[in-house]
Amino acid sequence: MEQYDAIIIGAGPAGLTAAIYLQRAGWRTVVLEAYVCGGQMANTPEIENYPGYSRISGVELSTSLYNQAVEQGARIEFDGVSAVRLYEAEKTVETQSGRTFRARAVIVANGAKRRKLGIPGEEELAGRGVSYCATCDGGFYKGKHTLVVGGGNTAVEDALYLSNLCERVHIIHRRDEFRAGRVLTDALQKRENITIHYDTIPVEIRQAEGKPMVGEIEVENVKTGGRTGIPVQGVFVAVGFEPDNQLFAGQLTLDPSGYIVAGEDTRTNLDGVFAAGDTRTKTLRQIVTAAGDGAIAAFEAGGYLAAQA
Structure with a gap:
């Protein structure tokens, strides 16, 4: 003792x-x-x-x-x-x-x-494309397509960080504007390789065909109810x-x-x-x-x- x-x-x-x-x-x-x-x-x-x-x-x-x-x-x-x-x-x-x-x-x-998303595929693909730390795991996705879930400072910071490494970064947020600070959101809007999806929530993370890795995430527009599959190799969760x-x-x-x-x-x-x-x-x-x-x-x-x- x-x-x-x-x-x-x-x-x-x-x-x-x-x-x-x-x-x-x-x-x-x-x-x-x-x-x-x-x-x-x-x-x-x-x-x-x-x-x-x-x-x-x-x-x-x-x-x-x-x-x-x-x-x-x-x-x-x-x-x-x-x-x-x-x-x-x-x-x-x-x-x-x-x-x-x-x-x-x-x-x-x-x-x-x-906090986790609680959607199908999240637990199964954790560590195989699903991450909760962009600065920890971002280096594995150089030249690839990734997606960030969230609308606060952390989510926007993660998207900006990943945009320096990835060919394309998607960021989805359930509301029609970000909660992040103005300086960060302004920087986000200026990055040409970042695609912003407002009013959007994640529905399911799917495995790539023939590989035990993330291949796609299905998202839903909360206003229209329409669903879309976005091909990505990495999903970064930043929802608080x-x-x-x-x-x-x-x-x-x-x-x-x-x-x-x-x-x-x-x-x-x-x-x-x-x-x-x-x-x-x-x-x-x-x-x-x-x-x-x-x-x-x-x-x-x-x-x-x-x-x-």
């Missing part, structure tokens, strides 16, 4: 910022991360709305935050969490590798996961995110959508447990708000620890 002052679950911008602040305040901190540092940020090709940087890649910003946390003395373990006991004074977190960590304070900063908080159900209060109920002070229903970043109830989920949450959670956790000393 390993003892710390604070355990942080998740190494995205919220978790890493919290680690920096806690370590600077003198609290021994461990960060547990199942995948890679940076969370969703690490998969973003270019970030243009983070204060202090006119443009920076997600990998660069993730690496910078990681290095800063480590320099401050935070311990970062790449080990997913399998079980938690948060209602006791000494909280216990168990990992997938079988290790056990204990601390008086826990900050949940596990972010959110990509959803929380992954079942691990905490029954201990932390979740809202109907599964987000952890916590206000701007990041406090949850349990003493000594805080929620920061995309995992909690909030109106704006951005890198800068996640970092702000991380700082607040660290401040609140530090105050809680000091009061218990």
Whole structure:
């Protein structure tokens, strides 16, 4: 069993910022991360709305935050969490590798996961043409035809990124205008190899003839009901995110959508447990708000620890 002052679950911008602040305040901190540092940020090709940087890649910003946390003395373990006991004074977190960590304070900063389409062919062809990360898998589709599903910033960013690699990129959105920012949509309109399909939803992803790979996606116009098959080799899903908080159900209060109920002070229903970043109830989920949450959670956790000393 390993003892710390604070355990942080998740190494995205919220978790890493919290680690920096806690370590600077003198609290021994461990960060547990199942995948890679940076969370969703690490998969973003270019970030243009983070204060202090006119443009920076997600990998660069993730690496910078990681290095800063480590320099401050935070311990970062790449080990997913399998079980938690948060209602006791000494909280216990168990990992997938079988290790056990204990601390008086826990900050949940596990972010959110990509939402799926839930249509035929999606699960069967996942990893064989269906992807949820354009920057991760886009390189496999150089010179090919791909399609992006979604209308927010991530979807438009993915389409722009893929247009630099692919011969043709289609993007479909269920509404008649994108939810993405004006700068992104303007850039989208200017790309000659991007075809935009408004008022369109995906219906089925089909396998290529004779190959266990994506060959076509059937789409439907929501206004006319007409259906069309679009030949593509890759389908990139960017329809938003959803929380992954079942691990905490029954201990932390979740809202109907599964987000952890916590206000701007990041406090949850349990003493000594805080929620920061995309995992909690909030109106704006951005890198800068996640970092702000991380700082607040660290401040609140530090105050809680000091009061218990």
